Amino acid sequence: MLKNNKNKGMDLNIISKTNTHGGFGAGMINLSNMSAVIIDGEEAYIDIGALHAKSKIERGIKFLPQKDEVPNGRKCWIVWAAADRNENGPYYAGLTACEMLVDPEARRGWKILADHVNKMDAAMKRRYMLDELNDQEKATLRHMLEQHNVEMWANSPEELKNALT
Template sequence: MDNKKEGSSKPNAQFNILRNDPTKGDGGYGVGSISLENVTPIIIDRETQEVFIDMGALHGRSKVEQKVFFKNVTKEEVEELDPHKYWVIWIALDRNQKGVHYSGAGACEILVATKTKEGSRRIFGYKSMPEHVNSLDKAIKRKFVLDIMDDESKQALKKFLVDFNNEYWEKSPEELKDSL
């Protein structure tokens, strides 16, 4: 997938930067709610190591999830259908006195069958919603949980983050740099 606008050397996908704090204000509606304004989903194709931002993942509608049936299917059933494997990495950004930096990251997987089940035309996939929610929660809480990722994918993610904005990378905590 080409993430560049025609005639531009910059990727057209953007990271979300914190705008509003839902816990501030008059104490009325929305206090204590979780803001996803500062979270960006990054997807890594584990076979090709292609890395891209897909904001649709925030609502379970990323490019790799479209037209895939995830209900009532176990991981083992999908693994029998020769799945294509992806990582979804939730990246949180923050701004402090040093500037904007990557402040949290959590990884989880999605499997999408490359074959259909006998007697079915549906494309089946597997993702663990609790795993996705927990990974997103870790990123929002400024933790780095990338240990389930393979080394090749970690290197692809690191290259993507550095290439996207080296200043963000340089200002990021050592915990992120050590985990990649």
């Protein structure tokens, strides 16, 4: 739903698929089954704030358009994660990884917003795009997903498990 706010411009409210009236807002993006995993070195954790570019790692950072403008940035990843349910129960239905650099001391960072949007869309469309992660990052993500919910990991397709080995 768009609403006009003279001080802020236009706001976008996400409407859940529970909207069954078919009127305004029907068919809008549903993020109720989306989350984000942050990979920062050897640590991976869920940070729902990333859905609005307000994850712990992004807060207070001014993102610049050129990677070389953040020479001391450390590489981190936002992994967009979509969950779904099949006959066996819940599973990790889509996962895509987006690189970013952050330099908390300089309060500067780099990311390509279009890449984040496109990969979030791909995760919502039940795709796995994790090739850019190195072996350590894949192992860190796999461990976090396994530990977060054993049932979801067990129900996830072999395509995902193979992508993270």
